[in-house]
Amino acid sequence: MKYVYRIFIFITVVFLLGALGLTFIFSPRGAQLGSNKSEAKKTEDQEPKKVSVFDEDKDIVHILLIGVDQSEVTYVSDNSQRADTIMLLSIDPKIDKVQILSIPRDTYIKIKGYDNYKMNAAYARGGLELQVEMVENFLNVDIDHYITVNYDAVKELVDAIGGVEVYTPKYKYTDPSTIPPLEIDFEEGLHLLDGEDSVKYLRIRKIYKNQDIDRIKAQQDFIMKIFDKMQSPSLILKLPKLVSIANRNIETDLSYGELAFLAYYGLSLDKSDINMTALEGSRYVRNHIDYYKIDKTYAQSVVKDFTSLRDNYNEDEDLSNMTEEERAKYLEQKEKLENLKSESETKSN
Numbered sequence: 001m002k003y004v005y006r007i008f009i010f011i012t013v014v015f016l017l018g019a020l021g022l023t024f025i026f027s028p029r030g031a032q033l034g035s036n037k038s039e040a041k042k043t044e045d046q047e048p049k050k051v052s053v054f055d056e057d058k059d060i061v062h063i064l065l066i067g068v069d070q071s072e073v074t075y076v077s078d079n080s081q082r083a084d085t086i087m088l089l090s091i092d093p094k095i096d097k098v099q100i101l102s103i104p105r106d107t108y109i110k111i112k113g114y115d116n117y118k119m120n121a122a123y124a125r126g127g128l129e130l131q132v133e134m135v136e137n138f139l140n141v142d143i144d145h146y147i148t149v150n151y152d153a154v155k156e157l158v159d160a161i162g163g164v165e166v167y168t169p170k171y172k173y174t175d176p177s178t179i180p181p182l183e184i185d186f187e188e189g190l191h192l193l194d195g196e197d198s199v200k201y202l203r204i205r206k207i208y209k210n211q212d213i214d215r216i217k218a219q220q221d222f223i224m225k226i227f228d229k230m231q232s233p234s235l236i237l238k239l240p241k242l243v244s245i246a247n248r249n250i251e252t253d254l255s256y257g258e259l260a261f262l263a264y265y266g267l268s269l270d271k272s273d274i275n276m277t278a279l280e281g282s283r284y285v286r287n288h289i290d291y292y293k294i295d296k297t298y299a300q301s302v303v304k305d306f307t308s309l310r311d312n313y314n315e316d317e318d319l320s321n322m323t324e325e326e327r328a329k330y331l332e333q334k335e336k337l338e339n340l341k342s343e344s345e346t347k348s349n
Helices: 004-019 037-043 121-139 152-160 195-203 211-229 233-249 256-268 296-307 315-320 324-348
Strands: 061-068 083-092 097-102 108-110 116-118 145-150 164-168 171-175 182-186 189-193 250-252 274-278 282-286 289-293
Touching: 061 121, 083 121, 083 296, 097 211, 097 296, 108 121, 108 289, 116 121, 121 145, 121 296, 145 152, 145 233, 152 195, 152 233, 164 195, 164 211, 182 195, 189 195, 195 211, 211 274, 233 250
Parallel strands: 061 145, 097 274
Antiparallel strands: 061 083, 083 097, 108 116, 145 250, 164 189, 171 182, 282 289
């Protein structure tokens, strides 16, 4: 039972890390947030009780996912912190759908108490609290929880699961501002990328027509490959290493029981239940600084459209449009999810 407890933490990290750490813009700077390791130490040898993150009314849960990079660079002399990845994970337990919304870090906003800055500058100016407030204001949403992940986990995670197979374009690039300098040199074709090359792949931008948005799409495809691979039974043999990666790189206000619940819940979903999207906008230059300008009304409508799905959801209609095999799979998945919710509610009472 030594690793039983941490297994659930790892699975959660993979699911959420796939939504977060693997989509880093990787503009290296920043430091890790304060840790909540004491609770982990007390309960590391216990199988956690799964505590539902959903309330009795099955309200949608919004979790802010933030990526923090600690790499050294030549152009930053202090320990300023920036959120290099910002995503909103929305979970609707009524219809069992998930949306992962990417917010480009260069999004132009007015940061409370400061001049106009990029979205990710809120973290540097006022830490987690200000970053949460700015995202809530921009998207008109109440954030229930947060999760931060150190981007070092990306390299370690990919190596631990045996690499990820992706198609890469021919791309060569050198960035002397990182310490040590970043060098990317890919030949066109299908490659099994290790952790270091995966980080390089996820940094490719200039080759894309719409650099930030197209890169996010490529990264989201990478995420789903991770999601597929983490369901392999062979991962059980690698758990000691995987849970170590998770414990060293995740920070959150979620309890370990809630993380365990999310782990089970995430793995019970089908890929078709997870919608990954990114806010789109246009280049905006102000005082010789490049920003990404996104219409606020449009951004809020993306969140609202997801939250409105439950109002128009017709399960009988969905079932009638499925093949017999799809219907059987759907009903089996639904039963698993309902059992999970029922189990967690029973244990919490």
